Amino acid sequence: MSDNHLFETAWFLIRQNDSMSFQLLPGQPRNPVTQQLVPVGSAVRLLCTPAPLPYTCANVSNVTVTFSPSASRGLAVNVTVNLLVVVLRLSDSEECSGSEGADVTRLSDMLWGPRGVAEQLQTCSYGNMRLNQQRSQVRELTLQCRWDVMLCDHIATSNIARQEVRRLIPNLNAFTHFMYVMPDASACQFQGISEQLGRTSWIRPGDLGVFKPGTVMQELLHNYGLYHGWRDDTEYVDGSTFMGMAQSACPSAPELLRLGWATPLAVLNRNLLPEATLDVYNVTIPATQAGPAGVTVRILPDWLPGDAYTKNLYLSLRTRVNGDWQMDEEYVDQLSIHEALRAADNGAGSSTEDPRFNLVALLEQGTKLTLDSYRLVVQARELLVDSKARRMMVDVCRFRFRSTECRMPPIPTM
Structure with a gap:
């Protein structure tokens, strides 16, 4: 499965013996035994009926699932x-004119240079993800110009390029x-x-494509498997x-937990979060980059009646430090409140489901928010800045x- 950031999803399979990709026009296949949709990331045996378009299955049959990814929060x-x-670059051909490609030196510097992608991934993950420069490469490849590449048929492009790359790098x-960087003239949306x-x-090449660290990461x-x-x-607009x-x-904090890079400070439910007649829960939340331990408060609102409990909540603090050094000002020193779909977030079903981590509010110190659908009041009482770094x-x-x-605690006067 792939997502092109245009709110469109395409389903395709990768042939095991040569890693060639084939788009599935019928979409996500079903397990014929259970009639359940086959989760993304599964290994299957099936019969592909070719379509007139290259690298495309018009239909699939005899589907057998040989491996299905297990539910996991890490x-x-x-x-x-x-x-x-x-x-990728293109040379002139009878079909079309050639095209330049991305600047390899600039790309290498962005990946491996100071505060580059490799450093940021290692910092954001608290050392869990390492982009190995010694065993990675950035290579240029020139293909003869073809219309499927010019029209940004990405599956055809990688299938063609992979055969050529194999001649340069046998293993x-x-x-x-x-990662394939498309030619400048390729009409990618x-x-x-x-x-x-x-x-x-x-x-794509360009400042919003391969030269934007966020796009590469x-x-x-x-x-x-992160959405x-x-x-x-x-979708896509959490800055x-x-x-x-x-x-x-x-x-974000819920994404850090999903990746297995961090752990929550507390997990609250009906037993640990009493009603207002009894108490108000107080907690001091450190900035996420002070992790990996205690980066968020996770709330499971199991006190809601019937089918009303459909989402979980996450409370976290973000600030400009370590991997967040370039964070937009809007989010700095704010209490972030995220929602997540309960079924996927609680691990029910497959880990391939999208929990839809959804930023619903930002609270600056000294403000509060009533979340009626959860029967909650959340107050960002005070931002603490001292030798222990920033905490809320x-x-x-x-x-x-x-x-x-x-009866919320009083907010300190400045």
Whole structure:
């Protein structure tokens, strides 16, 4: 499966013996035994009926699932990435005129230089993800101009390029991941596109494509199964994470937990978060980059009646430090409140489901927010700045009928 950032999803399979890709026109296949959709990242045996278009299955049959990814909250724990980046150019042919490609030196500097992608991934992950420069390469490859490449048929492009790359680098199995940078003239509508739980990504040249660190890191994390960041129920627009629109900020707190890079400070449910008549919960939350331990408060609102409990909540503090050194001002020193779909976030079903981590609010110190659908009041009481770095004192109150039941602690005067 791939997501092209245009809110479109394409399903394809990768042939095991030669890593060639084939798009599945019928979409996500079903397990004929269970009639359930086959999760992304599964290994299958099937019969592909070719379509007139190259590298395309018009239909699939005789589907047998040989491997299905297990549910896991640690998508990328202690991983080393050996990355092959193939920068594509085109030479003149009878079909079309040639095209230049991305600047290899500039790209290498962005990957390996100070505060580059490799350094940021290691910092954001607290050492869990290492982009191995010694076993990675950035290579230029010139193909004869073809219309499928010019029209940005990314599957055809990588299939063609891979055959040529194999002549230059016989042992492609030494690489864990592959990234193809499309030629300048290729008419791609995306900035980046990746295999979800796969090994390959495709990126446009340019400042919003391969020269935006956030784009490169996002496509790589898609390969590990992480989805886009949401904000206000809109996909891709959470600017506090490179899984959204950030230039280079680290993943959000719920994403850090999903990746297995960090752990929560507390997990609250009906037993640990009493109603307002009894108490108000107080906690001091450190900035996420002070982790990996205690980066967020996770709330499981299991006190809601019937089917009303559909989402979890996360409270976290972001600030400009370490991997978040370039974070947009809007998110700095604010209490971030994210929602997540309960079924995927609690691990029900497959780990391939999208929990839709959705930023719903930012609270500056001295403000509070009533979340009526959760019967909660959240107060960002005070930002603490001292030798222990930045922390936010937070109060959480669960009410039965109305928010006036909550007697929140006073906010310190400046």
